[in-house]
Amino acid sequence: MAKNSDISASVIKRLPRYYSYLEDLIEENVERISSKELAARMKTTASQIRQDLNCFGGFGQQGYGYNIKALHNVIGSILGVDKEYKTIMIGAGNLGKAVTSQISFEKKGCRLTAIFDIDPDIIGQTVAGIKVLSIDELEKFCKENLPSIAVLCLPKDNAFSVAKKLIDLGVKSFWNFSHFDLNLHFDNIIVENVHLGDSLLTLTYKISC
Amino acid sequence: MAKNSDISASVIKRLPRYYSYLEDLIEENVERISSKELAARMKTTASQIRQDLNCFGGFGQQGYGYNIKALHNVIGSILGVDKEYKTIMIGAGNLGKAVTSQISFEKKGCRLTAIFDIDPDIIGQTVAGIKVLSIDELEKFCKENLPSIAVLCLPKDNAFSVAKKLIDLGVKSFWNFSHFDLNLHFDNIIVENVHLGDSLLTLTYKISC
C-alpha cells in the first residue's frame, strides 16, 4: 500500500469513475461485485481494477469479490467526500446556476456557503436556496468565513482580479470553469480546470476518424 | 506522419488544449512561438509538444518556431472545426441553457439547429435564438433534418428512451452530460461523456494530499 502522494494521476482520474459506478450498483441493490463484472460494466479490464484498488489496500476477498457499499465508502473517503470544505461560487449566470443545480456539493465533501455575482439583476436572486450576494461583499465574507474552495463561473476578463483577491484572502483551491489560466498567473494554488469546449472538440475529432 | 487512426488518445486529449492556447496567443497578437515558450505557458515540456505536433506533420521551422495562425488552423482542421455537423440539444434546463450559452458551437464545427424539452414551461422559450420545441416533435424533426450530433442535457431517467429513439432515427454521435451510461446500452455509437462531478472529486482529492 502506497502513500497517497505516490498514487499516479492515471489512477486518481479513475477513482471518481469507480465511485460513480459503485453508486449505481448500490441503487440497484447489488451487494457484491467481482473485478470481472465491474470491468465489463466500465469497459475496462479486471486487471486494472484490481491493480488500481490495491494502491489503497486489499478491499476484496478471494472467491467473493468486493463488497460494494464498503468499497464505495473507502473510495469516497480517499476522495474526501467525508470532508466539509467551505465552498463559494463566483458567478451566478447560466453556468453558475447549472453547476449549482447539477452538482451535489454536499455529497462531494463541499458545502456551498455563498454565491456572488456582479450583475445587479442577478444579485438578490435565490439559487439552490442561497441568496446571491454582490461581489462587493466578497472580501468581508471571506475574512469572516474563510472558505477553502472557490468555484469560478465568471467570464475570462474578470477572472484575474477576482482570483487575485481570493488568493490574497487565503483561498487556495479553485474549481475553474472560466477560460482563464490560473496556473499561468499564480503559484501554490490547487486548481481543477473544466474545459467543456475541449470535450466537444474531442467528439468532432472522433467523428472524423 | 501517421494515419489519423494511429494517433494515440493521449495526443488527441491534448490537441484541444493546444488549440485553445494558440487562440489566446492570436488574441495577444503574437505571431510565432517556439515549443519551449509554449511549453512554459502550458506547463508541459517542449519535447512533448514537438512530438505531438509531429504526429500530423512538420509545422515548424528550425530556428524560428511555429507560426501561430497557421498552426491554429491546422489543429482546428484536424479537430474538425471546419465541419458543420448538425447538432441538436435535448434538455433546456439550467444545464442545457448553460451549455448553449457557454459553448460556441459554430467555432467548433457544430451547428445547433434545434433544442427540445419535455417541460411545458420551457417549451416555447427562446434559448440562444432558438425556440425550444416539445420532445414530441423530435421524431419528425430528425426525419426531416438528419442531425448527426445530439447533446444530452437531460436527467438520467429519461436518457435511455430518448437515446434509443435518437439512435433509431440515425443519430450516431452524442455529447453526453447526463449521468446515464450510453456505452453500456448501445453499440456502434460515438460518445463523449462529461462527468462534471468527477472533476470536483479530483479537486477534493488533491486538497487532501
Added chain:
DNA sequence: GAATGCTTGTTAAATTCTTGACAATCCCTC
C-alpha cells in the same frame, strides 16, 4: 554572404502504465 545561434524533427532511452498470469485464499455447496 558567412558565421552564429536557435529551434525543429527524429531517434533512442527512460519511465510509466496496462495487461496477463498464477499462487494464495476465501466462499459455498454437498
Added chain:
DNA sequence: GAGGGATTGTCAAGAATTTAACAAGCATTC
C-alpha cells in the same frame, strides 16, 4: 467440514508514453 470453484493480490512481462539528446536546417546578424 471437506472439496470444488471462484476471485483476489501481486509479480512480471509487455505496451505505451514521456523525456532527453542531437544532427539538420533555417533565421538573423554583422
